[in-house]
Amino acid sequence: MSLLELKDATIRFGGLIAVNTVSFAVEEGDLFGLIGPNGAGKTTCFNLITGVYKPTSGKILFKGQEVGGLAPNKIAEKGIARTFQNIRLFSSLSVLDNVVVGGFLRHKTGLLSALGYMPSAIKETEELRQQAMHWLEVMDLTDVAHHQSGDLPYGKQRRLEIARAMATNPDLLLLDEPAAGMNPQESEDLRATVRRLRDEFGRTVLLIEHDMKFVMNLCEKIVVLDHGEEIAQGGPAEVRNNPQVIAAYLGEPV
Ligand SMILES: Nc1ncnc2c1ncn2[C@@H]1O[C@H](COP(=O)(O)OP(=O)(O)OP(=O)(O)O)[C@@H](O)[C@H]1O
Ligand SMILES: [Mg+2]
Incomplete structure (x- = not known):
């Protein structure tokens, strides 16, 4: 098959x-x-x-x-995960949070919890963050994890889109x-x-x-x-x- x-x-x-x-x-x-x-x-x-x-x-x-x-x-x-021809990032969120948002898709944790707004899901959020950091490392973006994604040069934004897609596993x-x-x-x-x-x-x-x-x-x-x-x-x-x-x-x- x-x-x-x-x-x-x-x-x-x-x-x-x-x-x-x-x-x-x-x-x-x-x-x-x-x-x-x-x-x-x-x-x-x-x-x-x-x-x-x-x-x-x-x-x-x-x-x-x-x-x-x-x-x-x-x-x-x-x-199935994808990236877009015209980059679609949450430009005001940090690089890390963009990837965390990707990861929440296949997780029980809701979006707001994933971004740390609800303390009830801190453990799961921590796992999501670790996963996100892993994909940032693979995509060579660790050093800019806490930068605002809209400030990244174009090539790095493209890599970030891939990290975000990978976070959905x-x-x-x-x-x-x-x-x-x-x-x-x-x-x-x-x-x-x-x-x-x-x-x-x-x-x-x-x-x-x-x-x-x-x-x-x-x-x-x-x-x-x-x-x-x-x-x-x-x-x-x-x-x-x-x-x-x-x-x-x-x-x-x-
Ligand atoms: N929602 C839509 N409504 C009408 N026409 C559409 C729509 N989406 C795509 N098309 C048309 O379908 C054709 C194929 O478009 P598509 O975007 O798939 O091309 P592409 O191979 O990705 O091209 P490029 O290399 O320029 O990105 C084009 O003629 C486009 O205008
Ligand atoms: Mg196209």
Whole structure:
């Protein structure tokens, strides 16, 4: 059984078919890339997988169960976490509290308790804080744990989003353009960290990225979308040399 399977997943927005009969399977332990030109339907796929949109037709199976059309919180509880193309942090909260807020999702403790406003749940809150500090360490953010998250440079905000997603203890992590806006060194460091999330922490990763070096050096399997349709699927070398992929990117280096 695949961890995640899209079977002819389709969504229409009025006259536009943003994702058109897309099928692919992500196995446990995969580092899987979803690529394609702007407007190809990549983020919409994430929105279908995470319950932001209900598929017009087709199926989305997670651990063999249909999740297409379930509420986002129900899908998150099953073990899928994501980051966003446009960073979504609580910019006035500290870095640490942003991650604690992520962690409360799979915990009994309510949000207010998690942030320390209710003394009844201090023990559990302490566990959440320790978990949060652990993911901050993995994402190399320990030194800024008590900074206001809105004050962080962009690359660190992107890493913080990943720490927050990891605090929900997901089996499947979806990253929407994690390297966007990063310089080459930051992007290389992030590549090593994402690999570590799989190798050391056993997580499965499905990521969208325009940085081809990042994708080709990290992902073992890649699906390519163009205008909502899947045009190629395979390993990096296979995909890079596919004439349809080259044509879709119209000369952009792949
Ligand atoms: N809620 C919506 N209503 C109408 N159209 C939408 C909606 N969401 C996405 N679309 C359209 O679906 C298409 C695919 O958008 P999507 O954001 O999935 O592309 P993408 O592959 O993530 O592109 P990019 O690389 O630019 O982020 C686009 O034409 C977009 O305008
Ligand atoms: Mg997108």
